[in-house]
Amino acid sequence: MIVDMSQKKSPKAPxxxxxxxxxxxxxxxxxxxxxxxxxxxxxLLVCLTVxxxxxxxxxxxxxxxxxxxxxxxxxxxxxxxxxxxxxxPAQLLAELKWADYHFDPALAxxxxxxxxxxxxxIHRRAFQFWDAVEPSKVLEIIIDHDRVQQINHNxxxxxxxxxxxxxxxxxxxxxxxxxxxxxxxxxPKELVAALVQTEDRDFFNHVGVSFKGIxxxxxxxxxxxxxxxxxxxxxxxxxxxxxxxxERSLVRKANEAMMALLLELHYSKEEILQAxxxxxxxxxAGRRAIHGFGLASRFYFxxxxxxxxxxxxxxxxxxxxxxxxYNPRRHPQRAKQRRDLVLDLMATNGTITLAQRxxxxxxxxxxxxxxxxxxxxxxxxxxxxxxxxxxxxxxEDLQTEGLRIFTTLDPWAQHAVExxxxxxxxxxxxxxxxxxxxxxxxxxxxxxDGGEINALLGGRDAEFFGFNRAINAxxxxxxxxxxxxxxxxxxxxxxxxxxxVDDSPVQISLGGGKLWEPQNFDKQSHGTxxxxxxxxxxxxxATARLGMQVGLAxxxxxxxxxxxxxxxxxxxxxxxxxxxxxxxxxAGMYQGIASQGFVMPLRTxxxxxxxxxxxxxxxxxxxxxxxxxEMMQWLTWGLTQVTERGTARALSRQLPLPLAAKTGTSNDxxxxxxxxxxxxxxxxxxxxxxxxxxxxxxxxxxxxxxxxDSFKTIGVEPLPAQGSLPWVRVDETGMLVGxxxxxxxxxxxxxxxxQNIPPCETQFQQEQKKRKSWFDWLF
Amino acid sequence: MxxxxxxxxxxxxxxxxxPEEIPVEILPIEQLDEGEHHPAVAALLQKAEQARQxxxxxxxxxxxxxxxxxxxxxxxxxxxxxxxxxxQGLVADAxxxxxxxxxxAAAGSAVEHRLKLLLADSLEQQNRLMEAMIxxxxxxxxxxxxxR
Numbered sequence: 008m009i010v011d012m013s014q015k016k017s018p019k020a021p022x023x024x025x026x027x028x029x030x031x032x033x034x035x036x037x038x039x040x041x042x043x044x045x046x047x048x049x050x051l052l053v054c055l056t057v058x059x060x061x062x063x064x065x066x067x068x069x070x071x072x073x074x075x076x077x078x079x080x081x082x083x084x085x086x087x088x089x090x091x092x093x094x095x096p097a098q099l100l101a102e103l104k105w106a107d108y109h110f111d112p113a114l115a116x117x118x119x120x121x122x123x124x125x126x127x128x129i130h131r132r133a134f135q136f137w138d139a140v141e142p143s144k145v146l147e148i149i150i151d152h153d154r155v156q157q158i159n160h161n162x163x164x165x166x167x168x169x170x171x172x173x174x175x176x177x178x179x180x181x182x183x184x185x186x187x188x189x190x191x192x193x194x195p196k197e198l199v200a201a202l203v204q205t206e207d208r209d210f211f212n213h214v215g216v217s218f219k220g221i222x223x224x225x226x227x228x229x230x231x232x233x234x235x236x237x238x239x240x241x242x243x244x245x246x247x248x249x250x251x252x253x254e255r256s257l258v259r260k261a262n263e264a265m266m267a268l269l270l271e272l273h274y275s276k277e278e279i280l281q282a283x284x285x286x287x288x289x290x291x292a293g294r295r296a297i298h299g300f301g302l303a304s305r306f307y308f309x310x311x312x313x314x315x316x317x318x319x320x321x322x323x324x325x326x327x328x329x330x331x332x333y334n335p336r337r338h339p340q341r342a343k344q345r346r347d348l349v350l351d352l353m354a355t356n357g358t359i360t361l362a363q364r365x366x367x368x369x370x371x372x373x374x375x376x377x378x379x380x381x382x383x384x385x386x387x388x389x390x391x392x393x394x395x396x397x398x399x400x401x402x403e404d405l406q407t408e409g410l411r412i413f414t415t416l417d418p419w420a421q422h423a424v425e426x427x428x429x430x431x432x433x434x435x436x437x438x439x440x441x442x443x444x445x446x447x448x449x450x451x452x453x454x455x456d457g458g459e460i461n462a463l464l465g466g467r468d469a470e471f472f473g474f475n476r477a478i479n480a481x482x483x484x485x486x487x488x489x490x491x492x493x494x495x496x497x498x499x500x501x502x503x504x505x506x507x508v509d510d511s512p513v514q515i516s517l518g519g520g521k522l523w524e525p526q527n528f529d530k531q532s533h534g535t536x537x538x539x540x541x542x543x544x545x546x547x548x549a550t551a552r553l554g555m556q557v558g559l560a561x562x563x564x565x566x567x568x569x570x571x572x573x574x575x576x577x578x579x580x581x582x583x584x585x586x587x588x589x590x591x592x593x594a595g596m597y598q599g600i601a602s603q604g605f606v607m608p609l610r611t612x613x614x615x616x617x618x619x620x621x622x623x624x625x626x627x628x629x630x631x632x633x634x635x636x637e638m639m640q641w642l643t644w645g646l647t648q649v650t651e652r653g654t655a656r657a658l659s660r661q662l663p664l665p666l667a668a669k670t671g672t673s674n675d676x677x678x679x680x681x682x683x684x685x686x687x688x689x690x691x692x693x694x695x696x697x698x699x700x701x702x703x704x705x706x707x708x709x710x711x712x713x714x715x716d717s718f719k720t721i722g723v724e725p726l727p728a729q730g731s732l733p734w735v736r737v738d739e740t741g742m743l744v745g746x747x748x749x750x751x752x753x754x755x756x757x758x759x760x761x762q763n764i765p766p767c768e769t770q771f772q773q774e775q776k777k778r779k780s781w782f783d784w785l786f
Numbered sequence: 787m788x789x790x791x792x793x794x795x796x797x798x799x800x801x802x803x804x805p806e807e808i809p810v811e812i813l814p815i816e817q818l819d820e821g822e823h824h825p826a827v828a829a830l831l832q833k834a835e836q837a838r839q840x841x842x843x844x845x846x847x848x849x850x851x852x853x854x855x856x857x858x859x860x861x862x863x864x865x866x867x868x869x870x871x872x873x874q875g876l877v878a879d880a881x882x883x884x885x886x887x888x889x890x891a892a893a894g895s896a897v898e899h900r901l902k903l904l905l906a907d908s909l910e911q912q913n914r915l916m917e918a919m920i921x922x923x924x925x926x927x928x929x930x931x932x933x934r
Contacts, residue, residue, distance in 0.1 A: 089856060138845050140835075166825035455859030605887055614848060625848035627867070632885040691901035 013156045046341045056597065059265060065250060066269045074249075074282060075408030077618060078179040079396075081389055082172035084459075085136065088148060089167045092155040093722050095522040096125050098419050099119060099148065103129065105173045107309040107375070108582075115141040115453050116314060125150040133605040134171035137413050137614035138621050141169065153722070154776055173418050176384035178393055180406040183294045187301035191281040195313060198300065199280065200358040201324045205349050207241040211276055215267035241266040246285045288702055289323065290330045293384065297330075307335065309375035317359055318367040321349035322374075337372045343372045343438050386472045387465025388416050391591070394478075399624060400433060400615070409618030414611050415459035420452045420688070423720035424462045425469045432467055434712075435694075437705055444697070449476035450713065451594040451609075451691045452721070455684055457628045458598055458607040462717075463591075474697075481587040482695060483673035485706070486545045486654075488584035490600065490669055493542050493550075494634075494642050495557045498565075502557075503540040504645055505737030505753045510549035515579045523579050525551045528672065528705075539645050540752070543653025545670060547583055554582030568633050569599040570606050584671060593682060594691045594763050600642055601667070601684040604634030625702065637756055640732055643667045644754045647726065654707050655683070659713055664725035668714075670706035681710035686724040690714050818866050819852065827853045831866065843874050859869060861891035868904045872911070880908035899925065 086102050088094070103120050108129070111119035117132040126149050131623035133143040146168055147159040159164045177185055191199075194258035203210045209217045217240050224238035239247070246266040251259055270279060280720070288296060297306050300323055304312040308319050325345035326333050347368045354364035391413050396405055404410065429449045436443045452462035465475035474480075496502040510533040515523040525547045527533070533546055541549035554562055559577035564576050566586070575586050588596070591609065599606040607630025614625040648669035650658045654670040664685070671680030679694045679702070692710040697701060702709075732754035738744045743760075748767035807836035818835040819828065847870055854863045864887030872880040884905035891898035902921050909918040 087826075087852070087856065089824075091824070091826075092856075138837075138848050166829040266832060313898075394789065454855075454858070459855075605889070622844055625844050625851070627847055627851040628854065629879060629882060630886075631882060636889045642859055 009715055012544075025154060043510070059269070062262065062266050062272075063269050066246075066266050067273060069149060069250065070270065070274060070282070075184070075188070075285070076180055076407035077188070078177040078185055079390060079405045079408070079410040080174060081176045081412045081414060083414060083418050084461075085134075085169040085172040085413075087167065087169050088146075088155055088158055090155055090157055090164075093153060093724070094150060094155050095153045096122075096127070096150050097465065097720065098722075099127060101422065102170065102173075102419060103127075106171060107305070109310070114145060118314070129170070131168070132171055132627070135411075135616075135620040136169065136171075137411070137616045137620075137625065140620065141171075144168070172413065175414070175416055176386070176389045177295070177416075178294065178389070178396075178402075178405040178412075179341060182296070182297050184296045184298040185295065185302060185306065186285055186297075188285055189281070189299065189301040189312065191277055191284070193313065194284055194300065195315065195320060197310070197317060197353065197358050198315070198320045198324065199284075200356065201320055201349055201353045202284075202327065203241070204352045204356045204358065205324050206244070206327055207239075210241050210280075213240055213242075213271075215269075215271035216240060216264050239263075240267060241283050242279055244667050245279060245286060245741075246270060248286050248288065249282070264417075287327055288330055289326050290334065290521065293470070295384070305733060307374045316370075317353070317363055318350065318370050321353065321367065322346040322372070325349045335372055339372050348370065351672060383470055384472075385416060385421065385463075386470060387475045387477055388414070388421070388460070388463040388611065390465070391460065391463060391478055392474050395611050396615070404517045410623070411613070411616045411618065411620070414615040415454075415461060415613055416463075416611070417452075417461035420717075420721050421462040421464075421469075423717045424450045424452060424464050424713075426720065427716035428464060428467065428469075430716065431709075431713045432694075435704065435709060442702060445696050445698075445700075446694060446702070447476060447480075447697050448713070449480055449590040449693045450717070451477055451590050452717065453594055453598060453609055453689045455601045455687055455689050456605075458602070458609045458630065459613075459628075460594075460609050460611050460690065463611075476693070476697075477590045479589060480693070480697075481589050482678045482693060482699075483584060484586055484588050484593060485584040485671035485673040485678060485680060485681055486547075487593060487597075487669055487671035488582065488586060489542060489545060489550050490564075490642060491569065491596075491647060492554045492557065492582050492648060493538065494560055494600075494638070495561045495565050496538065496553055497638065497641055498561075499557060500759060502553075503737070503753065503755055504641075505735075505741050505743075505751065506538045507535045507741040508538050508541050508549040508553050509535050509551075510546045513548050513552050515551065515555060517579065523551075525580075525583055536745050537737070537751070537753075539648050542645050543648040543651075545654045551582050555579065566596070568606065569596045570608070571596055576786065584673065590691045590693045593680070593693075594689060597682050597684070597689055597691065599633060600639055600646070601689045602630075602638035602639075603643075604632055604639040606633040607631075637731060641754060641756055643726065644732070655681070655711060657707060658683070658711060658715055662719065662723055664723060665728070666723070667726060668711075670711065672705040672707075675701035676704055679704040679706045679709035681706050681714045683714055683718070684726075685718065686726050688721060690717060692717075709715070731757075733757055735760055735764070802879045818846065818870065821862060822855065823853075823862070826856055827860070827863065830856075834866070834870075838870065838873075843870065846870055858861045861887040861889075861895075861897045864890070865897060865901050865904060868901070868908070872904065872908055877911040881905060882911070884908060886924075 082779070087587065100122065108118050108120050110121065111505060112121045114121060114128060114130040117130050120129040126147065129146050129148065131144050131146055134141055144160055146165070148155060149157045158168055179185065207220065209220060217238070220240060221238035243263050246263050250266055251263060258744040285301070288298055289300070290297040290306055297303050301312055303323055304310065304315055307323065309314060322335060322342060323347070326347065326365055328759065332338065333342045335344045350364050351365050353359045356359055392412065393405065396412065428450065432446055432448060435446060448464060448467050450462065450464040451460065453460050455570060463477050465477045512532055513525065517523050527547050532548060536549065559579065559581060561579055563575045563577040571588065574583055595609050598609060607628060610626055612626050615623045617623055646669060647665050649655045650666045650668045655668045658666060658668060666683055666685050668681065670682030672678065677695055677699055681692045683690055692713045694704060694709040734752045735748060735755045736744050736750040737746055737753050738748060738750040743764050744750050745764045745767040818838055819831040823831060830849045830853040834846040837846035837849060847867070850863060850867050850870065854867065857863060868880040868887065871883060884901050887901045888898065891901055891916045902925055903925030906918040906921040
């Protein structure tokens, strides 16, 4: 009770008290100790109540609402399988492994497969795609000559199936926490029992704080002469992880105890346990913090929680004490000891039998490879996907709403590019040791007709979260600009592939008395030649002359029409690639050529769903038919000559098929480029140094082999013959001549073929002409 | 909340409850899964038609786009993409799909004829009447070859 003493009269002063003043003293009465005690108690009670109410509000607010922010999960494209599809057994096997499928001749569980030569039987897992939930199924896939011949399910032919896509990363908030939420009923009973037995055996009896547990821990610590055991209950551990910091102080400990009591007051043991199973920190995968048993099971064992064996459950439970200290990959011995201890406890408490304990302890510590594709991330691709998603979604939603993002990444194509890049950078650095560890790479692979980005390499370390050269490195594109000059010429009826161009030295006035004098790479001049030869051999002088003739503004406009967003000033050097573009922009530019004039934004996203699988958006190919298909087929023929007999002819030795390509090398060989496309894919490769220093490399020697190896792995499909273009004969002066005349055959736009080609001069007339000229020359 | 406004990459907006279907009287197909197709494409077109009938246009478009991934130069698939886009009132997309389909359609084929009709429709709905009229006039002079 609180008594207001100010309203009472002062009692007499006690005897012997010093007299300080002559005035009558308004002396306060003596208060007995119990008065102060109760006063203090009252104040404490008020404080305690306020504290408890405050903590209670925190506990309820956080625990009632959404407990975790869930980063968006990003998936690669699902592998579609249908009869006739180009698919090698090696690719199917790799994709199964990356999706964490395990070899099991009995196909006992979803996520298993068996292989017999080129025949596969796959027990596909159930999966919620963006457009439908597909149940688990046993599928027989018959492959022959790298093509799917037949797909069977229950003995019946199936037209189309999809394998679930590989997880390729997340869009994480700053703390980088990742988890896969579980319901308590989906967690194996053995795991719950093992967790309780190991971490808090009184869990189902205490009220959040276990005094028995504290006493036991204190005793153990005193006996050991140090801290060997904690007295925290699972509820306290949850409170600490969920609401508090890891600060070691009495205040924090008091908060923890009070919050644990409050948590137990409001929520059932089952709710608390479920939250704990999802919250607990169990490991680290690069920047990604692995929380909860659901994700930990995939991370350590590449399988869902309900497929774990006893020893695997014990290992995960053992990690609760210290995920880093007992990390089975770094400290296998420690982890095994801890696992076996948990197994002992499980057996002692009757969770498993003695025989099961002996069997489980006898098994070696087997964990999945941490670097396997199913667990690694693809930072360059994810960054681009995030950028594109942010056109439609808030970053905060991407980081917290648990969205599922289905992308266009083709793991097989990505794997192919990464392997080729690693191999050839090593070879280049062996050849040029002064550039060791200084060469960098960026690459983009897209689908020719859809503009889907199938692979993206942002640097030599594919898993590095940092500068993404594919998107951000703006480099001089060198001769990759030339096809745009030739396209501009072909659009003008004055030019065709057989038109002669002049490769003699050229001087172009830039104004102010400045002259631009481009030279060929070999420092030679090559006289007159057909336009296609100038492109195939990538002659600078001829191209610069042609560029000046067709008009720099027209060339700049064609860059724009092909999707280059930067305004390129119409300087003469634009003809030889002074423009600075990123590999992604180069891919976008060539996409319009490869897709026969359909200029489209390159995209990484197929569809987005919410956490429950409801489709939020689906993205389809969109674009504009900016150039006529015939015009682009005509240009493409010129690019096929680059591989057939030009600067990329090395490619035709390895891949003797019609392929369109262009090499590019910038001034002082600072940038080596290669762009090429077959009937299905377009690839751009850049090699150079971040500090923009000269290198001894050229596009044909540095970037081409990487493209070549990538495409050999992906699978090459030759370009179709330019069937719709008529062929005409062109003589050595660049004039169209009739059949039977001397001259080379060139494809031509149908609309440009004249109605009446002049009749061919007879052999006799030609000889007469020649004789006359010889005669004139002699005399 | 997730923002469902679309821009940039041009996703297909969710319009599962379309206010009113735009009448497309001259289009010669009535269902997305009509005609003969590769079994994989047929399976996808069937799903697309089911989704369309359930007015799940986004899902329908997604199925057709998967068919396009399998056969990216099949004009029949572009025709269906354009047809669906036109039903949703996405007239610029319908024009784009029609033009793309025409790249791959054989001259004088039935699908070329249909794609041109689709193109004319999409142009009319963008008030580009003259362009549409020219296409229709030319079509009037041409007879498509039999079959699809």
